[in-house]
Amino acid sequence: MLIRPPTRVIGPLGQCPSCNAALPPGATMCLECGWTSEPARAEETGAPVVICTNPACGAANPVGERYCQRCNCLLPSAPGSVLEGRYRIERLIAMGGFGAVYRAVDTRTGQTVAIKDMICPDPEEFKIRLSFFRREAEILRALSSLPIVPRIYEFIQKGQSAHLVMEFIEGTDLVKVMEQNNHRPFPLELVIEWGKQICDVLYHMHRMDPPVVHRDLKPDNIMLLADGRSIKMIDFGTARDLGRTSRTRLQAKTRVYTEGYAPPEQIIGKPEPRSDLFALAGTLYHLATGRPPEGFYTAKEIDELLALPNGSIPQQHRWFFELIRINLSEDVNDRYFTAREFKADLEARRVTKEISCPQCQAVNRVREPYCVKCAAPLTEPSPPCQHCGKTNRMGSRFCIHCGNRLR
Secondary structure, eight states: OEEOOOSSOOOOOOBOTTTOOBOOTTOOBOTTTOOBOHHHHHTTTTOOEEEOOOTTTOOEEETTOSBOTTTOOBOOOOTTOEETTTEEEEEEEEEETTEEEEEEEETTTOOEEEEEEEEOSSHHHHHHHHHHHHHHHHHHHHTTTSTTSOOEEEEEEETTEEEEEEEOOOEEEHHHHHHHTTTOOOOHHHHHHHHHHHHHHHHHHHTSSSOEEOSOOSGGGEEEETTSSOEEEOOOTTOEEOOSSHHHHHSOOOOOOOTTTSOHHHHTTOOOHHHHHHHHHHHHHHHHHSSOOOTHHHHHHHHHHHTOTTSSSOGGGHHHHHHHHHHTOSSGGGSOSOHHHHHHHHHHTSOOOEEEOTTTOOEEETTOSBOTTTOOBOSOBOOOOTTTOOOOBTTOSBOTTTOOBOO
C-alpha cells in the first residue's frame, strides 16, 4: 500500500517483528538482528513509500520497486500506478506467495476490474507458474457462458510478469458471511439452488478435453453478492487437467487440497472428477449446517443420524443429507458418477436408488455397471484398464477382461 510516513513519534513496539527479541518502549531498531523501523527512517524525507507486507520485515521501499530491498519479497503495486497504460491500481485486495490481487479501473471504459498479478524472479520457476496461470485464463474463457463464473477480459504477459484482468466481484465469501452471523447456516432452499449452479460449472469442467478438476471447491471460494442470493465462484488457480492418456491420468499430481473437503484419492495426489463431487458435498453440508465437514467422517455421522427414525434431521430433509452422505464416501465408486447426476437429484429433491435396464427392463440398483439380468451395460465407459488397456464401465471395481483392480 502507498502511504506517506507519519509525522508522529513511533510508539512502543514490544518485540522485534523479525526475530521476536524484546524491544524497549520507543525503540525503532533491534540490537539483536538489526531490524529498523523503515517508516520511522523515511519520516525524515517525507517521501511516499510502499510498505513490505511480509510480517517479519515491514520495510519501507521507494515507489516503483517490485521487490523489497530488505527481504526480496514481492511488493504490492502502489495505488495510482498504471498497468499497460490502461489499468490504474486502486488498492491491494490480497497478497500471497504467488502474487497479488488488486482492485483497479480500466481507464478506457471506466469499469472496475480485478487484476491477478503473478511475478516470479526465477526464470525456470516462472515458466512453470506461467503455464498454470495461462491455463487458468483458458478455463475461465471456456466457462464464460456460466453466470456464476467471473469473466476474464485480458491476459497480459511481459517479461517476468503476467496478469489476469477479470471481472471485479463485489461481495463477501460465504465463510465470512457465516462467521459474521455466528455460524448460522443458510436456508436449505438457497443452498440447493447454489448446488445446482455449481454442478453446472463442474459438469463443464469435467467434460473438457482433457477433463479439468477444480481441486479446491469450498465456501471460502464462493462469493455472496449484494442481493444476498446470487453467488460467484472465484479462484480457479488450482484447477488442472488430468491428461489425455490413461497413463497421465493415473500419474500422481501436485498435492493441492483443503482438509475436510478433499477425498483420500486427492490427498495422495490422484484427483479425478468425482473428487470435486466430494468437495461439493462437503461445501453444501457446511452451508446447510454451519459446521465445516470432516471428510468421510462426516458421512459416517450423517449415516448414524439417518438411522434414527426420530433423529435431528427433519423428514423432509432426509434426502438432502443422504445425498451428502453418498458423495462424501471414502470409496470413489460409491459416489455419484457425474455432476449432472448430482444436479438431477438436487432438482428432483430425492436420491435415485434404482434404474431400469433399457434392454430387458429389469430393475437394477443405481450406478450398477451391468444389468443383473441380461448383463447389458448401464453406465458410461470408464478409462481403459491400466493393465490390459480394455474398456470397462463406470462403477466397475475390477476389469471384466483381466480381473485387475480398477480405481
